[in-house]
Amino acid sequence: MRPFTYTNANNKEQALKGANQNSHYLGGGTNLIDLMKEDVERPDQLININNLDYKKITVNKNGGLTLGAMLSNSETANHLDIRKNYPLLSMAMLSAATAQIRNMATNGGNLLQRTRCPYFFEISMPCNKREPGSGCGAKNGMNALHAIFGYSESCIAVNPSDMCVALAAIGASVEVEKTDGSSRIIEFSDFHRLPGDHPENDTNLMQGELITAIHLSKPIFSDHYYYLKIRERSSYAFALLSVAAGLQLNGGIITEVGLAMGSVAHKPWKLNKAEAYLSGKKPSQANFEEAAELEMIDAKPFKDNKYKVEMGKKAIVRALTQAYERKA
Amino acid sequence: MKTLKKSGTGAAIDRVEGHLKVMGIAKYASEFPVQNKVYAQGINSTIAKGEIISVDTSEAEKLPGVLKVITFKNAEKLKTFEKEMTPISTTTIAPVLQSNKVHYYGEYIGLVVAETFEQAQYAARLVKFKYKEDPNPVINFDKSRSEAYKPNEKSDYALGDIKAGLSDADEIVEVTYNTPIEHHHPMELHAVIASWENGKVMAYASQQIVEDATIAISDTFQIPKKDVRVIAAFVGGGFGSKLNVERHVILAVMAAKMIGKPVQMTVTRPQMFTNTGLRQHNEQKMRVGAKKDGTLTALSHETLSHTSSTLEYQESCGMVTKMLYKVPNNLVTHRLIPMNIQAPFAMRAPGEATGSFALECAMDEMAWKLKMDPIDFRIKNDTQIDLSTNKPFSSRLLVECLRIGAEKFGWKERKIQPRTHKNGNWLIGYGVSGASRQSPYLKTNAKVILELDGDEVNATIQMDATDIGTGSYTIIAQTASEYLRIPVEQINVELGDSNFPATPGSGGSWGAASFCNGARAACEKAIKTLKANQNIKQDEEVSVADLLKKNKLKRFEAEGSAEPSEAFRNHSVFSFGANFCEVWVDKDTGMYRIKRMVNVGAAGKILNPKTAYSQIIGGLTMGVGMAMAEQTRVEPNFGNFITRSFADYHVPVNLDMANIDVVFLPEEDKIANKMGIKGIGELGITSVAASIANAIFNATGKRMRDLPITPEKLIEAKVEPGITV
């Protein structure tokens, strides 16, 4: 590891003041420290923000809940209010990593975890995300774990977070403190970005900005929800592909639907077409299949990830079916 | 006198060294408190083939704490390979930094030694290498087939006439199986603390065979073997990767010599992929011919693997096909492609683990074609003679393992037609496989020291055997307890020091039989001598305490040695087993769960049911990993491994494991050795993957011939012809 300075921030002012062009906030460190050991991230300063008081779950003005950025993934996912009102989020979060990692990982850190693209992790390989202009090793290399939607010439990586897939399905916003002392709210759908010509930027967060909270909209999909995560082992594995599905039903008709797919794009992939198709329809196998077809027709896989197209269809149908049957 | 507890062999006692591990007293290689030690960090190449044209160490050398940067430019001269391609063994030299040539991605090209581990790690990042890259490294297995060669005469084997056997058959199965590159990944990282004083080397090193380590080190440095001492008191797993001396050991010794201080070097987890061996990719083409009634007429097993560009290792995948079944026409071949990939070396059950996957799946495919029960098919082709050597098996309970396992498992509930046993979204399948694993037995020496303490005798057994987590300490203590007839609590076992009497170390499932018979021989020798000295009849029962008293001795030492008998050499000695499993496959997502496994083994005398059980559980788990998850992928353009941590090299987690039922059939094989012991350590992994693949076929109708069987492959696979979805 390269040498760096380390400071403890006891409040947000200290944190923001300490930030510079090459500093990083330290959450649980489960992603950042790994990347530093690999020499991928090379901050000259770490600002420990674990003492900041963003560790609560409170009711917000939309009637939803606000999750403190420094609360651990475990505490969030196991919180009774989350389990009751946003079980889809809880389910997705509990499918991630291992209990030990979830105990360390923070909500803010999870939003910013970086891709698992193997070229990104190995500094001697070309990677536009790590080193802009060096090329994308994955595009003509090994791309079984890569995107089928929304990629660009410069990068075909996927966002690996489970939590974020659920957040995309249920809707949320991210509260951020700027270095000038003001704050702003970023809609969750605008938080992560597609790679375009700047794959080095995973999100629209600016250097030095501090995430303080995730705001959830009003409780939703508390009866009909399912997070389907397809992976190579039963725990401690990133998703090959995942689907977060939530349904609100009224009189046998779908009144609201939240659908997002993970590990298929540079950001959690909202399934807009499928959502639009299902809205106002009956929750039937045929409708689920049609919705899945509509969505996956846009998929453009690479040499090694063709399986994701069929897997994606099956996963959409299965997640919707499980969500529907959960409490019919 | 204390009552003699049941503590001889066969007793399920706790591990005698268990408390040392739990309390952190047991010392692994990097934990010895060697005074003044400094730390080394290896630097790895970032090209697959080429030459280093310049090295810039200036930045690294400027850092505080850095003591030395070693590259090919200033390295000590070592013995190098004489041949272009050297067959690798447990005593092979390990020259390193001897030229500017790069043979594979990740090869050591430099070493930084510093006061602290952190300084060494950081400085290693700052050494700059410039390369002249060879534009055509051999890194693509598929595209390099034409480079394949036959390593030696023993690589091929033929019995009868394979063509005739196939044309004689009513049904033929001709299929190819692939097993990927796998890595051993013992929990304990490879590590060494080496010192060089007055021309003498002392190395605390995580090695499975300390005797062979002293040979490799002395040969590499061209110094007398007696000047090298290796200590491996506790080893946190090896799985074959610690059988030989890898280059970090040589690097640490070299650095110790160059700077005059003890040097510690720990291989990092990413380096465990590139610098401590691997199991290579095997492509195994199987041909099976059989008559309608299930009689085998032909078996052929052709393996294509790769080795490094300088070191040769051939995993004998076809070994199992030579001996497991009765078949008049048999062909086994092995070919190797030299590649710019690290040299492979033995990994748990080399040959059998991978070979049995191909053979036992092919047998299942044939049984399906013949509409025969796969167990009946195997039993029909059982043999009590090893046709490849014409020697009878010392004991062989394969049929019993299959029958008893079938009963335990409830095999008769199996639905023959795939995709007919369902539960909701799950397709349920049962699978079976037969297993065999060679049971070697090698010459072993041991010393016993008897010390009289009042009316009690305390005994110490010394041998350079190792305990790689298997329980050697415990079973050796149990053996001594049995042959000295004193409680196990009064026995102290000291292992893993090359100054102790030589043994073959741990590996190849020979440890238990060799170590225990060695210890037995030493104990017998002691008692025999003590009796003879006092003219006591050898068959007269006298306690060791009384023998010492009669000899007026407070302390007595004896050395004994055990080795294979004529009878052993005249027989084929194998352990046998059978695996059964029930698998639930999700019909849509390709994810699956192994619900339960039954493993029946006939592996000679069970020295300690607890440690034996642990061996099988570990083997089964590794077999599940092999079937479900483990694979190292080679990047097709650069030749590096893209899997480089436990986040992407998947081994099973607890949730992946099943309910496991382990049964040992009572067996004492006195032909194998005097104590009737056979090997267990590798039997457990053998053919596990086949039973899982066969169960997946029974569940889904899909033949999964390329390991690991992952959801993405299952989704893309088609059902076999004639099976309806």
Ligand SMILES: Cc1cc2nc3c(=O)[nH]c(=O)nc-3n(C[C@H](O)[C@H](O)[C@H](O)COP(=O)(O)OP(=O)(O)OC[C@H]3O[C@@H](n4cnc5c(N)ncnc54)[C@H](O)[C@@H]3O)c2cc1C
């Ligand atoms: C082996 C392994 C397996 C995993 N498996 C999964 C999985 O299956 N699914 C999954 O979703 N995740 C998985 N993870 C990833 C894990 O969820 C993330 O590492 C974790 O959520 C990151 O949170 P953290 O608090 O540790 O972040 P850190 O590592 O501390 O930080 C990550 C980044 O966020 C920045 N940061 C942190 N907090 C803030 C803040 N408040 N404001 C601004 N910037 C901030 C840091 O500067 C850093 O750049 C796995 C991780 C590992 C190591």
Ligand code: SF4
């Ligand atoms: S996909 Fe993106 S992260 Fe991966 S190598 Fe290409 S640019 Fe880098």
